Structure formats: C-alpha cells, structure tokens
Amino acid sequence: MRVSEAMTRHVRVCNPGDSIRDCANVMAEIGAGVLPVAENSLLVGMITDRDIAIRAVAAGKGPDTPVREVLSKEVLFCFDDQDLDHVASSMGQARVRRVPVLTRDDRLVGVLSLGDVARHSPETAAGAVLEVSKHGGPHSQTAKALAHQLP
Numbered sequence: 079m080r081v082s083e084a085m086t087r088h089v090r091v092c093n094p095g096d097s098i099r100d101c102a103n104v105m106a107e108i109g110a111g112v113l114p115v116a117e118n119s120l121l122v123g124m125i126t127d128r129d130i131a132i133r134a135v136a137a138g139k140g141p142d143t144p145v146r147e148v149l150s151k152e153v154l155f156c157f158d159d160q161d162l163d164h165v166a167s168s169m170g171q172a173r174v175r176r177v178p179v180l181t182r183d184d185r186l187v188g189v190l191s192l193g194d195v196a197r198h199s200p201e202t203a204a205g206a207v208l209e210v211s212k213h214g215g216p217h218s219q220t221a222k223a224l225a226h227q228l229p
Contacts, residue, residue: 082179085190086188091114091116093115097141098148119185154169155179158181169195
C-alpha cells in the first residue's frame with residue numbers, strides 16, 4: 079500500500095507570516111499539537127506547540143510573532159508514492175508520530191500519522207508505536223539532527 083492511500087488529505091496549514099497566536103488558535107480548534115507551514119503549497123517547515131512554548135513564549139516573544147521566526151525547519155517528510163509499511167517503520171525509528179507528505183515535485187498533499195497507519199496496517203503501526211515510545215527522540219536533549227526525507 080502507498081502512503082497516498084492512508085494519509086490524511088485536506089490538512090490545515092499555517093503560512094510563515096501568520097502570527098503564533100493565530101497558529102495556536104488553529105491548533106486548539108482542531109485539537110492538534112503540530113501544523114505544517116507552507117507557502118504556495120510548498121512545505122517550509124512545521125510548527126509545534128513545543129516550538130511556540132520554548133522558542134517563542136520562553137524566549138519572551140509576543141503573540142504576534144510570525145511563525146517563520148519559531149518554526150522547525152529540519153522536517154522529516156515522505157512522498158505520497160512511498161510504501162506505507164516502510165515509511166511507518168522509518169517513523170518509528172525516527173520516533174516521530176506524524177510526517178508531512180509531499181509529491182515528487184515537492185507539493186504538500188497531506189500528513190501521515192501513526193493513527194493513519196494503524197487504520198491501514200495495524201501490525202506495522204504496533205511496531206512503530208513501540209519505537210516512538212522509547213526514551214529519547216526528536217525532543218530529547220540528547221537527540222541529534224534528523225535526516226530530512228524518511229528512507
């Protein structure tokens with residue numbers, strides 16, 4: 079099965095010039111802790127509730143701070159034509175719960191979450207969840223920079 083068959087389409091995004099307040103309001107509205115940041119359908123980064131808390135609030139930035147000042151630019155992503163089980167395994171190894179999905183011409187077309195994987199490949203999702211749950215990961219103080227594209 080391909081990622082395109084399991085991913086969530088019609089994903090809410092923030093623009094780089096949006097305020098962190100507006101972005102946080104979108105997160106609250108849809109019950110998410112992360113949003114892709116895109117400009118003209120091209121992914122420029124991701125913004126997380128953690129980015130807002132640590133890179134903005136803790137750093138003394140105001141609610142009108144543009145998303146571009148605090149977003150995460152080092153983003154793991156996958157392509158819509160990749161094998162779902164392979165990407166899910168890579169997500170587990172990288173300890174991430176969701177990744178933006180791009181076309182081969184770099185257009186953002188969706189997001190793949192472990193929930194999406196679980197609905198389509200429960201066995202693979204179980205292994206990925208075990209890996210994601212291990213100590214460490216992208217927000218660990220000891221974590222190293224992650225590769226951009228999932229293998």
